[in-house]
Amino acid sequence: MQHTDQIQALSEFLLEYATTLMGAGVHTNRAVRNISRIASAYGYSADMTIFQRNITMSLICKDDETLRRTSVRKLKPLAFNLNLIQQLSELSWLPVDNNVSIAEMEQAFRSMVRTKRFSRWTDLLLVSVGNAAFCRLFNGDLWAMLTVFAATMLGFLAKQQLTRLKYNPLGVIILSAFTASMAAACAVLFQIGSTPQIALAASVLFLVPGVQMINSIMDLMHGHILMGISRGIHSIMMIACIAIGLSATMLIVGVNSL
Known part of the structure; x- marks a missing residue:
C-alpha cells in the first residue's frame, strides 16, 4: 500500500x-x-x-x-x-x-x-523599449524609435487586454499587429523622421514567436518530431497572423512596400 x-x-x-x-x-x-x-x-x-x-x-x-x-x-x-x-x-x-x-x-x-512575475506595466515598458531597440538595429532614426516605442505600447496593451478577455490567441495576434502597425503608420502618413517605413516594419516585431521557433528546431534535433512539427506549424500560423494585421494597415494607409 x-x-x-x-x-x-x-x-x-x-x-x-x-x-x-x-x-x-x-x-x-x-x-x-x-x-x-x-x-x-x-x-x-x-x-x-x-x-x-x-x-x-x-x-x-x-x-x-x-x-x-x-x-x-x-x-x-x-x-x-x-x-x-x-x-x-x-x-x-x-x-x-x-x-x-x-x-x-x-x-x-x-x-x-507562487513567485511573482514582473507587473504587466513593467512588461509593457520593457517590451516597448526592446522593440524600439530592434528598430535601431534596422537603422531606424530617433523618430522611428520613438514611433515604435509608442506603437508597441499600444499593440502590447491591446494584446494584454484581449488575452485577459480570453479571445482566440491567433485573433489576438492579428488585432495586436493591426493596432501596433496602425499607430506606427502615422509616421508614414505625416512623414515623421527620415525612416518611417522602418518604424512601420519594426512595430510588430514584439509579436514574432522566437522562443516557439527555437523550441521547434531543438525538438526536431532531439528526435521529438511530432512536438517539433506542431510547434513549427503553430509558429508559422502566428507569423501569418502578424502578416495579416500588418497587411491590413498597409492596405488602409496605402503603403505599397516597406
Whole structure:
C-alpha cells in the first residue's frame, strides 16, 4: 500500500511539474530529462509522450515492474518565463542531491510557482523599449524609435487586454499587429523622421514567436518530431497572423512596400 501511495503522489506531482515546465516555454528534451531525473531519484522510470496540448506519462517501479501508473494531463497555456524554467530545472536535482520526500518537493514547487512575475506595466515598458531597440538595429532614426516605442505600447496593451478577455490567441495576434502597425503608420502618413517605413516594419516585431521557433528546431534535433512539427506549424500560423494585421494597415494607409 505504501508503494501504491508513493507512485500515485509522485505521478500527480510530476504531471503538475511537467505541465508547468512546458507551459513556461521549455523545449521538450529538457522537460524529459528533468522528469526522468526526479522519477529515477525515487526508484521509478518515466516514459512520456508530450504533445502541444497534453502529456501522457507512465511511471514504472524499477524493483517491481508490475507496479506502474499511467496518467494524462492537459498542458497549461502559461507565459514564457525563463526564471521559472531555471528554478524548476534546479528543483529536479533536489531529490538526487538531498534525498528529500515527495511532500518536500511539492512544497518547494509551490513556492516557486507562487513567485511573482514582473507587473504587466513593467512588461509593457520593457517590451516597448526592446522593440524600439530592434528598430535601431534596422537603422531606424530617433523618430522611428520613438514611433515604435509608442506603437508597441499600444499593440502590447491591446494584446494584454484581449488575452485577459480570453479571445482566440491567433485573433489576438492579428488585432495586436493591426493596432501596433496602425499607430506606427502615422509616421508614414505625416512623414515623421527620415525612416518611417522602418518604424512601420519594426512595430510588430514584439509579436514574432522566437522562443516557439527555437523550441521547434531543438525538438526536431532531439528526435521529438511530432512536438517539433506542431510547434513549427503553430509558429508559422502566428507569423501569418502578424502578416495579416500588418497587411491590413498597409492596405488602409496605402503603403505599397516597406
